[in-house]
Amino acid sequence: MTVLRTGGVSLRFRRRAVAGVLVLAAAAVVLAAVALTLGDFPLSLSQVVGALTGTGSRAQQYVVVGLRLPRVALALVVGAALGVAGAVFxxxxxxxxxxxxxxxxxxxxxxGALVAIVLAGGGPVGTTVGAVVGTLVAALVVQALLGGAVGGYRLVLVGIGVNAVLAALNNFLILRTDLQTAVAAQSWLVGTLNGRGxxxxxxVGVALVVLVPLAVAGSRRLDLLGMGDDMARGLGVDVARTRVAVLLVxxxxxxxxxxxxxxxxxxxxxxxxLARRVTGATGPGTVAAGLMGAALLLAGDVLGQRLAAPTQFPAGTMTAAVGGLYLVWLLGREWRAGR
Structure with missing residues (x-):
């Protein structure tokens, strides 16, 4: 009976996880469709479909394919990348x-990106390389300051300290450059999808294609690490190599x-x-987290464009405003749980 009951519970969780992933995917598609209809030149859904299939007018095709579609696609892939990264960390x-x-x-x-932009005049490739290197250096500094510990408040305090130092360095880099570069860098620092193509x-799409399968494979081993390093080693997991590989992803x-x-x-x-609440999963849930991240960033960008139209708020400003409230709630929950 116990085996049957356990199997039934496992099957229910699996069904809920699949259903949750489908719901999140559908939500992202619906948000994308809505985003393509909104703007200074409003369109109906049928007009959007016509523009995408090449049967609409030139003006409609330009607005949808040339202006809105790249922005929507970028919000989806960037949000997915951040969601998967969050699940991994x-x-x-x-x-x-x-x-x-x-x-x-x-x-x-x-x-890292500012160093490439301000000091090296880096283009897209240089900026990307600088950003990846900067992320890696920050991760290594946090790990070194933690000394191997991953306790809740110690982790947060170390992260806040490193974040503050790096933010000050970013301001210094902006002050040391010319006005035109400084204005461009400052507008980039707020996190915006404006002017992207x-x-x-x-x-970002190529990065997702390469890295998400690695994250999914790594998340399975992270599930085993959740049972403890000794247990994971007993099940054949190379603990150190797994952590390094997942960190790099x-x-x-x-x-x-x-x-x-x-x-x-x-x-x-x-x-x-939020993805775990939808799917009922207990593990990393990288795919669901990616879909939730895509939906969140696209929703933030749509709200930023339409909330006080014609004034537009950057997507990063909207996610920071809502996310700050979420962080307060989360910290309160952690404090009540004694972590």
């Missing part, structure tokens, strides 16, 4: 607060996403946790 640290933006990794990516979409995702649109706050923090 939270599972790796076994801590819901282990988000790249709280731990200074996102700010480190911004620092298919080049950024392709870059998360670092690359954060670096590429940040290089494309600038630092976007709280998507990586909230997406994995």
């Amino acid at each position: 939270q599972s790796l640290a076994r801590n819901d607060l282990a988000s790249p933006d709280l731990l200074g990794f996102t700010t480190g990516a911004a620092t 298919w080049g950024q979409v392709v870059a 998360g670092v690359a995702l954060v670096g590429v996403a940040t290089a494309a649109v600038g630092p976007v706050a709280f998507v990586a923090l909230a997406a994995p946790q």
Whole structure:
């Protein structure tokens, strides 16, 4: 009876997880469709379909394919990258607060990108490489300061400290450059999808195709690490190698996403946790977290464009406003739980 009951519970969780992933995918598609209809030149859904299939007018095709579609696609792929990265880091640290933006990794990516932009005059490739390297350096600094510990509040405090130092360095870099570069860098630092095109979409999309399968494979081993290092070793997991490999995957995702649109706050923090609530999963849930991240960033961008139209707020500003409230709630829950 116990075996049958356990199997039934497992089957229910599996069905709920699959259903949750389908719901999140559908939500992302619906949000994308809505985003393509909204703007200074409003369109109906049938007009959007016509523009996508080439049967609409030239003006409609230009608005949908030339202006709105790249922005929507970029929001989806960047949000997915941040969601997967958040799931990886939270599972790796076994801590819901282990988000790249709280731990200074996102700010480190911004620092690396600014170094490439301000000091080296880097183009898209140089900016991406700088962002990935900056994320990795920030992660190594946090790990060194923790001394191997991953306790809740110690992790957060170390991350806040590293984040503050890197933010000050970013301000210094902006002050040391010319006015035109400083204005461009400052607008990039708020995290915006304005002025982005298919080049950024392709870059982040390729990164997702390469890195998400690695994250999924690594998340299975992270599930075993959740039972303890000794148990994981007994089941054949190379603990040290797994942690390094998963860390590098998360670092690359954060670096590429940040290089494309600038630092976007709280998507990586909230997406994995909200995805677990939808799917009922107990593990990393990387695919669900990616879909939730895509939906969150696209929703933030749509709200930023339409909430006070014609004034537009950057997507990073909207996610920071909502994410700040979520962080307060999360910290209160952690405090009540005595972590």
